[in-house]
Amino acid sequence: MKLVVVAGTPGSGKTSVLLHTIKALKRRGNKPAVVKVDCLWTDDDKRFGRLDVPIRVGLARDMCPDHFTIYNTEPMLQWAEEEGANVLLNETAGLCLRCAPYPDSCLAVCVIDVTTGPNTPLKVGPLLTTADIVVMTKGDIVSQAEREVFRERVLEVNPDSLVVEANGLSGKGAIELAELIEDGVEAGEDMVLRYNPPLAICTLCSGEKRVERKYHMGVLRHLDGFMEYKGE
Amino acid sequence: MSNSIKLTIIGGVNKDGTKEPVDRVEVNPGDILGIVGPTGSGKSTLIDDIEQLAQGDTPTERRILINDEEPDAKMRVDPRLKLIAQLSQNMHFLADMSVSEFLQMHARSRGKDPELMHKVIELANILTGEPIHEDDHLTVLSGGQSRSLMTADIAVISDSPIVLIDEIENAGIKKQDALALLAGEGKIVVVVTHDPVLALMASRRIVIKNGGMSDIITTSTEEKNVGNRVSEVDNWMMDLREIIRRGEIVEGVV
Ligand SMILES: Nc1nc2c(ncn2[C@@H]2O[C@H](COP(=O)(O)OP(=O)(O)OP(=O)(O)O)[C@@H](O)[C@H]2O)c(=O)[nH]1
Ligand SMILES: Nc1ncnc2c1ncn2[C@@H]1O[C@H](COP(=O)(O)OP(=O)(O)OP(=O)(O)O)[C@@H](O)[C@H]1O
Ligand SMILES: [Mg+2]
Ligand SMILES: [Mg+2]
Ligand SMILES: [Zn+2]
Ligand SMILES: [Zn+2]
Numbered sequence: 001m002k003l004v005v006v007a008g009t010p011g012s013g014k015t016s017v018l019l020h021t022i023k024a025l026k027r028r029g030n031k032p033a034v035v036k037v038d039c040l041w042t043d044d045d046k047r048f049g050r051l052d053v054p055i056r057v058g059l060a061r062d063m064c065p066d067h068f069t070i071y072n073t074e075p076m077l078q079w080a081e082e083e084g085a086n087v088l089l090n091e092t093a094g095l096c097l098r099c100a101p102y103p104d105s106c107l108a109v110c111v112i113d114v115t116t117g118p119n120t121p122l123k124v125g126p127l128l129t130t131a132d133i134v135v136m137t138k139g140d141i142v143s144q145a146e147r148e149v150f151r152e153r154v155l156e157v158n159p160d161s162l163v164v165e166a167n168g169l170s171g172k173g174a175i176e177l178a179e180l181i182e183d184g185v186e187a188g189e190d191m192v193l194r195y196n197p198p199l200a201i202c203t204l205c206s207g208e209k210r211v212e213r214k215y216h217m218g219v220l221r222h223l224d225g226f227m228e229y230k231g232e
Numbered sequence: 233m234s235n236s237i238k239l240t241i242i243g244g245v246n247k248d249g250t251k252e253p254v255d256r257v258e259v260n261p262g263d264i265l266g267i268v269g270p271t272g273s274g275k276s277t278l279i280d281d282i283e284q285l286a287q288g289d290t291p292t293e294r295r296i297l298i299n300d301e302e303p304d305a306k307m308r309v310d311p312r313l314k315l316i317a318q319l320s321q322n323m324h325f326l327a328d329m330s331v332s333e334f335l336q337m338h339a340r341s342r343g344k345d346p347e348l349m350h351k352v353i354e355l356a357n358i359l360t361g362e363p364i365h366e367d368d369h370l371t372v373l374s375g376g377q378s379r380s381l382m383t384a385d386i387a388v389i390s391d392s393p394i395v396l397i398d399e400i401e402n403a404g405i406k407k408q409d410a411l412a413l414l415a416g417e418g419k420i421v422v423v424v425t426h427d428p429v430l431a432l433m434a435s436r437r438i439v440i441k442n443g444g445m446s447d448i449i450t451t452s453t454e455e456k457n458v459g460n461r462v463s464e465v466d467n468w469m470m471d472l473r474e475i476i477r478r479g480e481i482v483e484g485v486v
Contacts, residue, residue, distance in 0.1 A: 118334075143318075143319075145334075145385050145389075163309065175289045
């Protein structure tokens with residue numbers, strides 16, 4: 001089973017690009033299955049559903065959607081296996097720019113919208129810097145020069161990535177992506193995350209709602225960047 | 233290198249999926265090829281196919297050959313190896329950067345000297361009315377200023393053997409100067425246009441209908457003569473436009 005983790009900011013075009021990629025994968029004789037993880041609500045399953053592929057939705061609700069994705073990866077792979085798939089496409093919610101839900105033996109795809117401007121690659125963090133493939137979408141809305149500048153910025157922060165210029169409306173880039181998926185690694189037994197999960201050990205993590213500093217314990221980072229440990 | 237490039241368009245399908253009537257177009261260095269047709273017919277789509285060196289993987293199913301061969305995958309994506317510069321129909325920049333920062337970064341992406349930005353700004357200011365400054369933010373430039381900057385950027389930084397131009401006449405800039413600047417020497421120029429002056433400057437023009445290339449017309453000597461006359465009228469219009477722009481009176485100038 002090949003595992004493809006497709007991450008990227010909300011609305012960047014993940015589903016649109018995946019829909020074309022699924023068609024290309026199927027034409028080439030593959031059996032893709034899709035899992036969409038979101039926070040509260042999604043209708044992506046209806047869009048994928050039209051393509052007649054096995055589809056499952058996971059809602060993380062009050063959990064970090066990326067954490068939810070990570071510890072559910074194994075059950076997802078098991079489900080895809082039972083569905084007779086040979087590729088599992090996992091579209092994440094992509095809200096948390098601190099987490100990067102990519103295990104080592106997967107094809108890590110980061111989808112990024114060029115209309116958000118060439119400073120975006122600097123802001124996206126590990127989602128982008130630890131990806132194998134960076135898919136640039138919505139290039140139809142900007143000039144060729146802007147696409148080239150954006151690509152340069154992506155390669156500045158992730159020099160080893162392969163950049164694919166795709167279009168979620170026309171399907172540009174889908175065949176290239178399907179080929180890269182076919183060449184991708186098989187999901188392994190003892191998968192390890194590529195990037196450290198965040199330091200999530202403050203009082204807010206365990207349900208504190210009061211705002212004043214005195215109520216907060218654990219590892220706290222001050223506005224000036226200073227970190228302290230408060231507690232036992 | 234630019235002299236050895238030949239561009240071939242292999243026909244695909246119309247919007248309804250039927251085969252498009254023109255099934256092969258070859259373009260050689262120094263040729264200006266026009267693209268004409270009603271709005272929404274698929275003119276921009278054709279030059280997008282050329283820009284991305286389509287290999288049957290776009291909705292039109294067209295294929296683009298360079299020197300009679302399917303181009304290398306790297307040539308399709310790496311700006312340092314790109315043979316194609318494109319001035320698209322977009323009238324505005326979305327990048328939140330200053331003019332100088334953007335141009336320097338674009339030069340780097342194409343493997344060129346970042347200092348070329350001064351030349352780009354200088355050229356752009358010949359085409360546009362209000363001058364562009366290097367610390368201006370891209371997003372505050374007007375449509376005409378943006379088009380001028382995009383044009384100059386292509387002439388200097390994206391300087392490539394194949395140039396694709398989408399409707400340069402609508403930007404309120406000096407279109408013939410802009411075309412001359414973009415065409416350079418011995419380049420292949422493909423220009424989408426609704427403008428008779430530009431269409432008749434081309435040696436051939438492809439007619440697009442319903443998403444497909446329906447015909448290809450060679451500009452006859454007779455048409456060239458018409459073109460020259462239209463061009464005179466057009467220059468006169470341009471002069472009048474400049475007078476009006478300067479806030480002067482046109483009485484008695486005829
Ligand atoms: N112009 C243009 N629009 C696009 C492109 N790709 C996607 N879109 C549009 O962008 C919007 C969001 O696309 P989606 O595919 O739903 O994005 P997503 O990343 O899956 O969104 P979430 O799952 O909600 O995070 C839709 O309206 C798409 O039609 C593109 O290449 N060009
Ligand atoms: N051969 C084709 N098959 C399928 N769709 C097509 C084809 N050609 C064009 N289209 C679609 O038709 C629409 C209009 O095309 P396009 O924008 O290229 O028109 P245009 O001639 O450039 O129009 P304008 O003069 O308004 O700029 C687009 O959505 C495009 O994807
Ligand atoms: Mg989606
Ligand atoms: Mg157009
Ligand atoms: Zn998180
Ligand atoms: Zn916390």
